[in-house]
Amino acid sequence: MKMLRNGLAALSALVLGVVPGMGGEPLVVAATHPLMAELAHEVGGDHVEVIDLMEAGADVHHWEPRPSDLRQIQRSDLILAAGKGLEIYLPRLRDSLAGTVRIADVGETIPSLRIGHDAVFVCCPHHAPGSIDPHWWQSIDNMKRAARIVADELAEDRPDAADEFRSRAADYVNRLDELKSWARIELAKVPRARRKLVTAHNAFAYFAHEFGYEVIAVAGLSREQSNAPQDLARTIETIRRTRVPAVFPEKGMSARQIESLAAETGVVIAPPLVADGTADAPLDSFEAMTRHNVETIVAALAN
Ligand SMILES: [Zn+2]
Numbered sequence: 001m002k003m004l005r006n007g008l009a010a011l012s013a014l015v016l017g018v019v020p021g022m023g024g025e026p027l028v029v030a031a032t033h034p035l036m037a038e039l040a041h042e043v044g045g046d047h048v049e050v051i052d053l054m055e056a057g058a059d060v061h062h063w064e065p066r067p068s069d070l071r072q073i074q075r076s077d078l079i080l081a082a083g084k085g086l087e088i089y090l091p092r093l094r095d096s097l098a099g100t101v102r103i104a105d106v107g108e109t110i111p112s113l114r115i116g117h118d119a120v121f122v123c124c125p126h127h128a129p130g131s132i133d134p135h136w137w138q139s140i141d142n143m144k145r146a147a148r149i150v151a152d153e154l155a156e157d158r159p160d161a162a163d164e165f166r167s168r169a170a171d172y173v174n175r176l177d178e179l180k181s182w183a184r185i186e187l188a189k190v191p192r193a194r195r196k197l198v199t200a201h202n203a204f205a206y207f208a209h210e211f212g213y214e215v216i217a218v219a220g221l222s223r224e225q226s227n228a229p230q231d232l233a234r235t236i237e238t239i240r241r242t243r244v245p246a247v248f249p250e251k252g253m254s255a256r257q258i259e260s261l262a263a264e265t266g267v268v269i270a271p272p273l274v275a276d277g278t279a280d281a282p283l284d285s286f287e288a289m290t291r292h293n294v295e296t297i298v299a300a301l302a303n
């Protein structure tokens with residue numbers, strides 16, 4: 001009798017339960033990068049519950065899931081990673097999940113650029129000169145590609161909503177087309193000889209490639225390095241040699257170092273750019289990040 005009752009309980013759970021792929025319960029999507037969380041929201045709409053694992057301001061190059069994040073990951077249906085080698089813990093995570101949660105490497109099929117062999121400062125030991133540059137989100141075209149990739153990934157788990165995902169992705173792509181037209185017009189206001197980006201974080205190769213700018217590698221503009229006098233001396237030499245009009249150091253770089261850089265070279269010290277898509281509000285969306293970066297670049301370099 002007991003066995004029968006248990007059997008019936010199991011059967012009624014089966015009948016009353018939500019059938020996967022038929023709507024109802026939202027698809028739980030965990031994102032290991034804030035811009036992937038944005039794509040999940042934009043493309044998935046009401047069909048997804050998004051778990052944005054990385055808090056604003058976190059360093060994408062050194063972040064790793066903590067035990068509390070792993071619990072969130074285990075209750076999700078799909079993980080969206082920026083990929084292209086950014087999340088160095090991904091192979092280990094894949095092994096530990098042993099196929100229980102699917103991981104989508106969003107950046108995998110997006111065309112790669114390599115970190116310049118002249119790069120003098122790299123984000124972390126895994127991204128050395130010559131290796132694949134993981135900052136693919138610094139290209140508007142790449143974010144358009146990514147929106148379509150995310151639509152396909154969500155459709156795999158929710159085939160009944162595939163058309164909706166594709167149409168939401170198309171809307172997002174249209175918005176990015178407008179953003180790109182605007183960015184192109186703005187960035188063209190900078191005379192060709194001044195289209196040089198000297199940034200604290202070597203994250204703008206995809207951006208520069210898209211808009212015909214040149215990245216000039218320096219050290220000494222970040223919080224950690226600004227204490228190293230030899231880095232600063234090399235940076236001063238590079239700025240003089242390449243006739244760079246402005247630099248974009250990291251927030252928190254020492255005021256004394258900034259003053260000596262400006263005094264030695266006459267270079268304009270511009271506000272920081274958002275490199276990794278992890279800024280606090282209101283710069284916490286792709287569109288806001290890009291607008292901020294474009295406006296900051298044009299204001300510093302145009303004349
Ligand atoms: Zn890195």
Ligand SMILES: [Zn+2]
Pocket residue numbers: 060061123135201203275276
């Ligand atoms: Zn970065």
